[in-house]
Amino acid sequence: MNSSQKNKLRKLRQGLDDSTNIYRLIHGAADRWKDLYIDRIGDYLLIQSAQSLNEKQKKISQALSYKLKLKGTYYKQLDRQIQKTSNKESAPQLIAGIKAPESFEVNELAVRYQLSFNQGYSIGLFLDMRSNRQRLIKNLIEPGFSIFDRSSGIPSILNTFSYTCSLSVCAAKIGAVTTNVDLSKKYLDWGRKNFEINNLNPNDHDFIYGDTFDWMKRLKKKGKLYDLVILDPPTFSRSKKSGLFQAKQHYGMLANAASKLVQKNGIILACCNAATLSLSNFKCNVRQGILRGGRKIIQGVHTSQPLDFPTTLDEPAHLKSYWLRLN
Numbered sequence: 099m100n101s102s103q104k105n106k107l108r109k110l111r112q113g114l115d116d117s118t119n120i121y122r123l124i125h126g127a128a129d130r131w132k133d134l135y136i137d138r139i140g141d142y143l144l145i146q147s148a149q150s151l152n153e154k155q156k157k158i159s160q161a162l163s164y165k166l167k168l169k170g171t172y173y174k175q176l177d178r179q180i181q182k183t184s185n186k187e188s189a190p191q192l193i194a195g196i197k198a199p200e201s202f203e204v205n206e207l208a209v210r211y212q213l214s215f216n217q218g219y220s221i222g223l224f225l226d227m228r229s230n231r232q233r234l235i236k237n238l239i240e241p242g243f244s245i246f247d248r249s250s251g252i253p254s255i256l257n258t259f260s261y262t263c264s265l266s267v268c269a270a271k272i273g274a275v276t277t278n279v280d281l282s283k284k285y286l287d288w289g290r291k292n293f294e295i296n297n298l299n300p301n302d303h304d305f306i307y308g309d310t311f312d313w314m315k316r317l318k319k320k321g322k323l324y325d326l327v328i329l330d331p332p333t334f335s336r337s338k339k340s341g342l343f344q345a346k347q348h349y350g351m352l353a354n355a356a357s358k359l360v361q362k363n364g365i366i367l368a369c370c371n372a373a374t375l376s377l378s379n380f381k382c383n384v385r386q387g388i389l390r391g392g393r394k395i396i397q398g399v400h401t402s403q404p405l406d407f408p409t410t411l412d413e414p415a416h417l418k419s420y421w422l423r424l425n
């Protein structure tokens with residue numbers, strides 16, 4: 099990390115960045131707190147660990163909450179294997195201070211999101227995807243690699259596995275029209291709400307309840323093409339329509355299907371959280387899937403996690419994000 103990045107991180111974690119009140123304060127071993135993960139979620143602290151907190155961990159949590167003048171502290175048992183998104187029992191539990199409302203809003207990069215501690219394991223926003231949301235807002239992946247060519251009309255996005263549509267909201271903020279696909283009606287409704295609270299009309303966008311694999315076939319039959327196709331599947335999923343999906347085995351197939359829906363010079367964003375799939379194998383699977391689809395890759399870059407998710411050799415990045423422009 100260079101000194102300007104260190105300054106940015108310090109400002110963010112001290113709560114001095116007015117545009118963002120949701121970020122990671124402690125990211126395990128890289129922040130010298132092995133097995134401990136603490137997030138600021140607006141007015142609340144969310145602690146995650148695999149084992150119950152020890153005295154030292156409780157003390158640092160209290161100190162952070164005090165310093166940031168937070169209202170309440172929640173605790174969630176970390177479960178990397180099964181992301182039980184709908185199970186109430188896996189939801190964060192209040193352990194100190196005042197209970198959060200059923201749902202509440204946070205700001206990230208001056209975009210608003212509705213969150214809840216009462217909807218299972220996940221709270222409505224994946225914090226480690228912030229840099230990807232920022233790339234969409236800025237329409238820039240890295241210098242010399244923009245996402246949309248604004249001179250060629252209104253950009254279109256297919257956001258598969260869209261969850262609460264946060265990536266789509268960022269793209270819509272810069273004028274894109276989005277199509278969101280998810281197996282959960284609840285998350286799509288949540289996504290609509292995220293559009294509304296950002297003064298974006300959800301009726302200008304598509305929200306498709308269904309299986310991504312099934313819908314990618316249907317959209318292809320309809321001749322649809324998009325400037326950006328986003329793939330961010332869970333590590334493991336099962337659907338009635340397409341059966342079992344395991345990122346480690348099936349990512350190539352997913353990238354292949356996506357490549358058929360990308361415009362000329364359009365982009366695929368392929369993300370993956372599977373710890374058992376190495377970065378090199380992931381990139382290889384994605385590339386092979388695209389090439390099998392008869393497309394050429396003309397630009398590609400793997401981007402790193404946000405600064406508040408630092409890594410070590412022992413704890414490498416869990417999130418892999420690969421941006422590819424196709425011919």
Ligand SMILES: C[S@@+](CC[C@H](N)C(=O)[O-])C[C@H]1O[C@@H](n2cnc3c(N)ncnc32)[C@H](O)[C@@H]1O
Pocket residue numbers: 223224227258259260261262263264265279280281282285308309310311330331332335336337343
């Ligand atoms: C990791 S989350 C996606 C996070 C999202 N990209 C974001 O950044 O907010 C995975 C989502 O995939 C959805 N899902 C799981 N299997 C699916 C399938 N076969 N088709 C469509 N959506 C699916 C889940 O309901 C969940 O919302």
